Amino acid sequence: MSTSPYDTAALRLAAAAAVRAPSLLNSQPWLLRLRDGGIELLSDPGRQLTVADSGGWAVRIACGAATYNARLALAANGTPAEVVLRPYVDRPEVVARLTPGTPRPPTYAELDLHAAIPHRYSNRRPFWPDPVPKDARVRLIEAARAEGCWLDLLVGMTALSGFAQIARSADQVLRRDPMYQAEFAAWTHADSAADGVPVTAGGPAAEPQDLLPQRAFTDRRRAPGRDFEPEPLVGILGSAGDRPADQLIAGQALQHVLLTATDAGLASSMMSQPIEVPAAREQLRRALRRSGTPQIALRIGYGDPGRPTPRRDLDDVIVR
Template identity: 40%
Template sequence: MHTTALLRAARDARLAPSILNSQPWRWRTGGSALELHADPARQLPHIDPHGRLMTISCGAALHHARVALSAAGHEPVVDRMPDPGRPTLLARITIGPARPPTSESLAAYDSMRRRRTERRPFAADARVPAEALTRVRAAAEAERAHLYVLDSPDVEYLRYAAQGAHTITAHDTLAAAELRQWTHRDNAADGVPPATVVPDAPRPVPVRDFGLGAEAELPPGSGDDSGAEYLVVATSGDEPADWLGAGEATSAAWLTATTEGLGASPMSEVVEIPGARVLVRTLLPTREQPQLVLRVGVPPACGPPPSPRRPATGVVTEG
C-alpha cells in the first residue's frame, strides 16, 4: 500500500516548477521508501554551473511529493541528504502514521495541479493583499528558508541587478546557446514552449529574454507589472542542503500564492550572475544567501497554458 502511495506522489511531483522546465530529477522506489535523485544529465552547465538551480528545482519536486502524500492522508517522513557518498541522492521519503488530510493540505494539492508560471505583466490596479503576502511568507518560512518582500527602493536595485544580468547573458554565447536549446525543443515533454512566453515589454524590473522574439505566442495583455511584488527566497547557508530547502520553500510559497488567487514566476537570472546575486544580497536585512526571486501579482482572469511534462515512465523507476 505504501509503495502505491509513494509512486503516486512521485508522479504528481512531476508538476513541480524547474529551471527552464528542465525537470532535473529522478525518483526511485525501493521497498517502503522513495528516493529523490538529481539528474546531472539535465543540469544546465553554462547557466547553472554549480547545480544550485538544479537542486532548487529538485527541492520544489520534493515539496510537491510531500503535498501529494499529505493530501492522501499519509505523513511524509523525509531524510534529506541521507548518504554523503551519493551526492545525487537528495532525499529519501518514507510514510509515517496515517493522518487525515486537512483543508490546507487539500488546498495545496489542488493548487499544485492548477499552478502555472505567469509571465504576463501584472496589472497596476490590482494590488496583492497584505494578508495574502503574509500567508505566502509564512508558508515559505515553515520550510528551511526565509522570504523577504522587497519595498519600493529595493525594487529599484533589483531592476539594476536584472538589467546587469541580462546584459552579461546577452554577451555569453554559450549561455545563449543553452537557452535556445531549452526554448526550441523537438521533444514537447520539457523546456519552455513559445505558448508560455510573452513578447518583450517595458516593466519596472525586466524579466528573462528567452530569445524567442516574434515566436513568443502568449499575448501580454494590458498590464505593466507596476502591481507586482518581488519576494526573495534566502537561506543562512549556501550548500546543496540549503538549495534543497530553498526549493521546498519556493514550492510552498508558490502553492500558497496560487491558493490565494495570485500568479507567480521565478526570476533565477538575478542569482545566476554572481555580480547580480551580490547586489540582491545587499537588499536582505541579514547576511543570508539569496537563492531565487519570485515575482508575484494578481493575474489575468484566464490563466496561461501549462508547460509540458515528461511521462512518468521516464522519471519514476520502480524497484
C-alpha cells in the same frame, strides 16, 4: 498505529505531484524510485544545464520543489512522509528519502495546497495593476518560514528600483555569453515537447522602458511605449546558508510559496538572473541586509489565466 511501507501506488502518486514542480528552463532534472519501503528522489545529471547551472544550484532548487510536492501528495493521501535530505554521504545524487510516518487525515491546508499543484505554472505575461492584499502577503511570508526560509517582499519604488538595477545588470551579463544563449535557445521550443519552455509560455518581448528583465522566449511585440508592469510585487526567497542541503530546503520553501500564491488566486513567475551571476547575488544579499543567501526572485500578482507547461511521462521519471 503501525505504518506500512510505501508501494508502487504511493510511488506513482508522489511522482505525479513531483513532476509538476518548477525547474530552470523546464529541464525537469529529477528521478524517483522505490527502495526498501521508502521513496527516493534523485537528481538527473543528464538534465543539468551545463552552462546556466554548472554548480548544480538550479537542480537542487528544482529537486527540493519536487520533494515538497511529493510530501504534499502523500500527506493528502493520509500517508504522510518523514523526509531526510541527502540521506547517503556517498551518494549525493539521492537528494531526499521519504519514509512512511504515522498515518493521519490530511489537514485542510494540505488538501488546498495539493489541489493547487496542477494549476501552478509560471505566468510570464504582464500582471494587472491590482495590488496583492496584505493577508495574502502574510500567507506567502509564512509559507517560506514554515520551511525554514525567508521571503522579503520589496515595498516601495526605492527597494524595487534597486533590485531592478541588479537584475538588469545580471541579465546583460548572461545575454553577452554566447554559450549561455545557445543553451537557452536549445531548451526553447515551438512545438509540444515534453520538456523545455514553449514559445507560447513566454511574455511579450522586452522594451527599453521595462523595469524588470524578461527572458526572450518569444519575439511577440506589445503596444509601443507601454510598460510591461509599472510596479510589480517582487519577492526574494532565501535560506540561512548556501550548502546543497540549504538549496534543497529553499526549493521546498519555493514550492510552498508558489502553491500558496496559486491557492490565493495569484499568478507568479521566477527570475533567476540575479542568482545565476555570483556578483549580482552578493550585491542583492547586501541590499537586503541579510546574513543568509538569496536563492530565487519571484514576481507575484494577478494575471490572465494561462496553462502549465508540458511534463514528461511518469514512466520516464520512475526508475528502479
